[in-house]
Amino acid sequence: MSFKKFLRIVFDRDRYDTIDLFQEFPGLKNFFKRRKLHAFVRTIGDLAFTFIILAGLFGPQDPKRNCILYLSWGLWWPTIVLSWFFVGRMWCGFCPFPGVGRLVQSLGLNLDLPVPRFLQKNGPYLSVILLCLIIWVEESTGIKESPRGTALLILSILAGATITAIFFPKQTWCRYLCPMGRLIGVGSTLSMLEFRPDLEKCKGCKSFACKRGIDGRSGCPVFLGAFSVRNNLDCLICGHCLALCDKNSPMLNIRSPFKELLVNKGRFITCSYIIPFLMGSQLVRFFEESSYAMTVANGSLYTMLVYSGLLTIGFFYVHFMIKLGARFFGITEDELFGKFSPMVPIFVPMAFAGELAYRLDYAVRNAPYFFPTIARQFSLDFLNFLTFKIPSWFFPAMNSFIMASAIIACEYVLLQMAFDEFEGLIAKWRFVAISFLIFITGGSYIFLMV
Numbered sequence: 001m002s003f004k005k006f007l008r009i010v011f012d013r014d015r016y017d018t019i020d021l022f023q024e025f026p027g028l029k030n031f032f033k034r035r036k037l038h039a040f041v042r043t044i045g046d047l048a049f050t051f052i053i054l055a056g057l058f059g060p061q062d063p064k065r066n067c068i069l070y071l072s073w074g075l076w077w078p079t080i081v082l083s084w085f086f087v088g089r090m091w092c093g094f095c096p097f098p099g100v101g102r103l104v105q106s107l108g109l110n111l112d113l114p115v116p117r118f119l120q121k122n123g124p125y126l127s128v129i130l131l132c133l134i135i136w137v138e139e140s141t142g143i144k145e146s147p148r149g150t151a152l153l154i155l156s157i158l159a160g161a162t163i164t165a166i167f168f169p170k171q172t173w174c175r176y177l178c179p180m181g182r183l184i185g186v187g188s189t190l191s192m193l194e195f196r197p198d199l200e201k202c203k204g205c206k207s208f209a210c211k212r213g214i215d216g217r218s219g220c221p222v223f224l225g226a227f228s229v230r231n232n233l234d235c236l237i238c239g240h241c242l243a244l245c246d247k248n249s250p251m252l253n254i255r256s257p258f259k260e261l262l263v264n265k266g267r268f269i270t271c272s273y274i275i276p277f278l279m280g281s282q283l284v285r286f287f288e289e290s291s292y293a294m295t296v297a298n299g300s301l302y303t304m305l306v307y308s309g310l311l312t313i314g315f316f317y318v319h320f321m322i323k324l325g326a327r328f329f330g331i332t333e334d335e336l337f338g339k340f341s342p343m344v345p346i347f348v349p350m351a352f353a354g355e356l357a358y359r360l361d362y363a364v365r366n367a368p369y370f371f372p373t374i375a376r377q378f379s380l381d382f383l384n385f386l387t388f389k390i391p392s393w394f395f396p397a398m399n400s401f402i403m404a405s406a407i408i409a410c411e412y413v414l415l416q417m418a419f420d421e422f423e424g425l426i427a428k429w430r431f432v433a434i435s436f437l438i439f440i441t442g443g444s445y446i447f448l449m450v
């Protein structure tokens with residue numbers, strides 16, 4: 001692989017060029033193809049996951065004596081958020097949540113009912129509602145300080161995935177309902193990795209084994225199949241279809257992280273709801289941790305009500321910015337690809353950065369206490385020395401840097417949309433007005449962070 005080509009692609013100099021990692025590194029392809037190897041890595045994740053649940057439920061409930069809090073909120077979730085950019089939705093290929101459902105199905109204990117049309121049609125809305133619920137619970141109930149609460153939250157997602165697998169085929173939960181999957185999918189639209197078919201090789205394929213399965217082996221767990229993957233929203237990058245395709249079609253491409261944003265232009269309903277909610281909730285989360293917020297005990301009814309109100313305000317604030325930006329942009333429909341929402345792709349980098357900053361802030365702030373917590377939990381006193389101090393200026397500096405980079409990325413997407421994708425159609429004053437909105441929104445984050 002030419003490093004120069006890699007840099008040109010990743011830095012968006014050759015936006016529509018890609019490098020197929022399966023071709024460059026056949027070992028990687030073998031890893032995905034040999035399902036046993038893949039399953040082995042997944043099993044390690046399952047064991048860690050089981051430890052977190054058991055230690056959360058039955059271990060010490062003092063947050064200073066139970067390391068599962070940091071493992072879940074400080075390591076697991078921030079790592080997933082960071083992975084959106086580098087490997088897209090690949091986490092889903094190793095995710096432990098569908099494991100029990102898969103076992104139930106392999107034992108033939110499921111009902112295998114057809115997926116209702118209601119679910120297919122309204123899945124995006126339902127998963128966004130579930131995501132709102134999770135963020136609301138996370139922030140207003142003090143669950144991050146409760147090992148049992150954290151374990152119960154994880155168990156509730158596991159229960160959702162398992163019950164859905166009992167009633168419906170394959171990973172219906174992952175395709176239509178999972179709030180995490182929905183969020184990861186939207187975040188992955190900004191990824192430098194994509195899983196795609198080589199459509200030339202798919203031409204004339206009669207088996208469509210990637211979707212339907214073949215020789216008793218089931219097809220894609222989320223009813224897609226490599227040939228129909230056009231974006232990063234739904235494909236789990238589980239690699240299951242690799243072993244099914246005899247034409248060597250699936251590719252794992254390095255690409256420009258801006259490519260999908262500019263091609264799709266916020267046409268998907270999922271993004272239209274997730275982005276304003278996610279950004280609104282981030283502003284509220286930063287507000288809650290800022291010096292402007294009143295200190296109210298987490299978990300009180302008052303906090304829950306105040307938090308619900310703030311989330312609603314946050315959602316409508318960003319929604320308003322998106323609508324206003326679309327007005328400034330002036331074009332929201334194209335004869336080639338229909339209606340679109342120009343501010344959604346422009347804001348995706350900020351939504352990603354906001355989530356990353358929020359999660360990293362927690363991860364870094366609590367890192368010094370991780371080993372001492374393990375020391376207390378398992379009486380391993382020698383681990384006590386593994387602690388360190390982080391100067392208080394570090395957090396606003398880190399968060400501001402992340403958000404400033406996001407503002408630059410948003411501006412870049414806007415620039416490409418206004419002067420490349422819609423060349424000659426967007427007046428300069430419109431560009432300036434939208435830039436102003438980007439600065440106000442990004443500035444709101446920085447104001448609340450420092």
Ligand code: SF4
Nearest residue numbers: 092095097174178181
């Ligand atoms: S969609 Fe949800 S449950 Fe399914 S693999 Fe992804 S994160 Fe896990």
Ligand code: SF4
Nearest residue numbers: 202205209210227245
């Ligand atoms: S990915 Fe393979 S199995 Fe699927 S349609 Fe293309 S050639 Fe056929």
Ligand code: SF4
Nearest residue numbers: 220235236238239241
């Ligand atoms: S298209 Fe292939 S990689 Fe994507 S979810 Fe389906 S089986 Fe997995």
